[in-house]
Amino acid sequence: MSIDSDTPLYNGLTASVPGLPAAWYFDPAQHAREMATLWRKNWxxxxxxxxxxxxxxxxxxxxxxxxxxxxxxxxxxxxxxxxxxxxxxxxxxxxxxxxxxxxxxxxxxxxxxxxxxxxxxxxxxxxxxxxxxxxxxxxxxxxxxxxxxxxxxxxxxxxxxxWDANTAFQRPADNFANFPLETMVVGHTWHAEMSCNWKTFWENFNECLHCPAVHPELTELVPLYGRRIIHPRDVPDWGVHVQSNDPRYRGGLRDGAETWSMDGSAQGHAIQSLTSEERARGQTYASTWPSVFIAGYADHVRIVSLRPLGPERTELVAEWLFQPETLADSTYNIENVVDFGRLVMEQDAKACELNQRGLHAAPLKAGVLMPEEYLVERFHNWIRAGLVL
Ligand code: FES
Ligand SMILES: [Fe+2]
CATH class of the missing domain: 2.102.10.10 (Rieske [2Fe-2S] iron-sulphur domain)
Known part of the structure; x- marks a missing residue:
């Protein structure tokens, strides 16, 4: 399944959809079932x-x-x-x-x-x-x-x-055709542990309803996220703004910004093999459930992988990749991008942990998905389909 190629003109859900059973986020038997299926039958x-x-x-x-x-x-x-x-x-x-x-x-x-x-x-x-x-x-x-x-x-x-890269990724790896992934090298690695179920992490990754409240810095950098959506076609009246050059509507980074960094600067190290459209896009994603997503920016790539440590504990590893010449440039300030990515991930981790704690309420049988959470629904469908032993 390809997320980008399968999307109709309006991306969002047209009816409310129940989420997964709340107990699936902490029940040890359910966790064992997921480990024996989803985590053994995928790359x-x-x-x-x-x-x-x-x-x-x-x-x-x-x-x-x-x-x-x-x-x-x-x-x-x-x-x-x-x-x-x-x-x-x-x-x-x-x-x-x-x-x-x-x-x-x-x-x-x-x-x-x-x-x-x-x-x-x-x-x-x-x-x-x-x-x-x-x-x-x-x-x-x-x-x-x-x-x-x-x-x-x-x-x-x-x-x-x-192995088939065309089917292994849900958000297609083709998006990375112009990134020199083979020759990029890891410049920084960050390990973290989150007190949440691994599915909580992916749900959070797949929606931006949370963005304005959780990510003030990111929504300033990516104005579209300030509208709680991840794609211009995530609202039914998207056509009204189709000619707009305002990043709140067309997507991309705020005016003057080049990459996901604290000051928005790529410090003269934009990846030359990217097209101007790819650089203007601001961020490019590929993901393969259940273990990793790859995020590409104008001057670097971030690979974020996860592993469940238990029903309510998940390990995260983030690797920042750069072109060798970028790392060789002693004037390039790597913290500019590392600090920004880490800030966003720490904000997400906190939100995931809050989500996890609330899921234990005895009367809560399942959450409910709203229109913007169409990728969460796809994730849930993938979970349900993959739970066959
Ligand atoms: S050699 Fe005995 S367990 Fe490996
Ligand atoms: Fe987030």
Whole structure:
């Protein structure tokens, strides 16, 4: 499903729609169901390719009760496995990231079974002899699918799922065709934990009804957001203003601003491969539920990924990407964009946490969606459809 290409002329909902059951935001059984379905049957963002510079470089990723190991194999390709030894099930790599030892092999810390990075084949056990009937070839690591897409690493727990960028993203990745994603590098990373359900985060991301009250600085920078909408066609009478050059109606940044930064300046580092229309748009989004959205601006890209830590706890990782020449310019003030993005995310996190706390009211069976929340409805439909075990 493509959000942009599927939208009719008027984007909004034409009838009120009930939200998901309130208990789905805190009930442990529902959470377990979502982890076993939505978080196991979709591509999940891992990291940027640059964190795997050499063969043997690895990262582990905990998603609910599953733990995955992604490692650059001997051949230079990334490989993914369940981070679990086939002997008696020990975790293989405890660290969140690192470099395999000189052997370049995966060695279980418990009894030292040793696996090849390329395909997870069991190379040797540590017993004095292998018993009759023991077949090494059926005791390789459980593999998962891994793909590098434009410098972004994704994994899918099902090894046989083919990667297709056209279907993996709800907000289409085509939007990023002119961003030099492959060569951009991470200039800053921010980790945060929010006391909210992971769905609360996505709902907040998918509407701007909250923007004027929650984001005073952002609504000044993106005047359209001050109208509580994210697209000019989010109101039924959008046609009245179709010729308007006022950013409150046409979208884009306030006059004089170039990017999402504290002062609106791109400091002379606008990405040259973007068209003037793309730069004027102010922000460009791609998202793939449930784990990540990518936001592009005139001079940088921000990748925000999330992982549930529990029914009411969610980890957020934001990575700011820049062109190498931007980071090499000692006069470029990276805080100008980092501080702004962080301000907006902290405001959103606070709103999500408030939302989460209120959801426990005993009489509340479900919320209700208003016209501007059409993307929240799509998210809810995606949730309901994906809950099949
Ligand atoms: S559990 Fe890994 S070698 Fe025993
Ligand atoms: Fe927000």
């Amino acid at each position: 999940l963002y891992v990291a940027r390719s640059e964190v795997f510079p050499n063969p043997g470089a690895f990262r582990t990723l905990t998603v609910g009760d599953q733990n995955y190991l992604v490692v650059r194999g001997r051949s230079g390709s990334l490989r993914g496995f369940h981070n679990t030894c086939r002997h008696r099930g020990s975790l293989l790599c405890e660290a969140a990231e690192g470099q395999l030892g000189v052997s370049g092999r995966i060695v279980c810390p418990y009894h030292q079974w040793t696996y090849d990075t390329e395909d997870g084949v069991l190379l040797r056990t540590s017993s004095f002899a292998e018993p009759e009937g023991f077949d090494k070839s059926v005791h390789g690591l459980f593999q998962v699918a891994v793909v590098e897409w434009r410098g972004c690493v994704f994994l899918h727990p099902d090894l046989d799922t083919p």
